[in-house]
Amino acid sequence: MTAAPLAPANAPACQGSIISTSQTGESADRQIEGRLTRPDGSNERAWLAFADRDGTVIGLGTSGSSRPIKGYAGEPGPGEVFIGYIRGSESDLGAVYGWFGGEDWCRLPIGP
Numbered sequence: 001m002t003a004a005p006l007a008p009a010n011a012p013a014c015q016g017s018i019i020s021t022s023q024t025g026e027s028a029d030r031q032i033e034g035r036l037t038r039p040d041g042s043n044e045r046a047w048l049a050f051a052d053r054d055g056t057v058i059g060l061g062t063s064g065s066s067r068p069i070k071g072y073a074g075e076p077g078p079g080e081v082f083i084g085y086i087r088g089s090e091s092d093l094g095a096v097y098g099w100f101g102g103e104d105w106c107r108l109p110i111g112p
Helices: none
Strands: 013-021 032-035 047-052 056-065 079-084 092-099 105-109
Touching: 013 092, 013 105, 032 092, 047 079, 047 105, 056 092, 079 092
Parallel strands: none
Antiparallel strands: 013 032, 032 079, 047 056, 047 092, 056 079, 092 105
């Protein structure tokens, strides 16, 4: 499934970044941790869809974790930290789509 039926193609840009990735056991799946804020800079819980560079959904996640993230020195706001899982390598990741409810979406492009 591509992200197009889920998220609008013209979703505004999110602010944020991938902070860490780790392999999940012996599988090829990866846990992804990072930060995501709405385009206006506010922090709210969101459901996430991770897409590859072709727009195919390769994982899901949620924000709102209060768990500390390795490699992040800042103090994340409530709802800012996300955790999710993707099928494949982090190099496959092209974008993170955040859904805050209703028509409220944003897109965090990853990589070049």
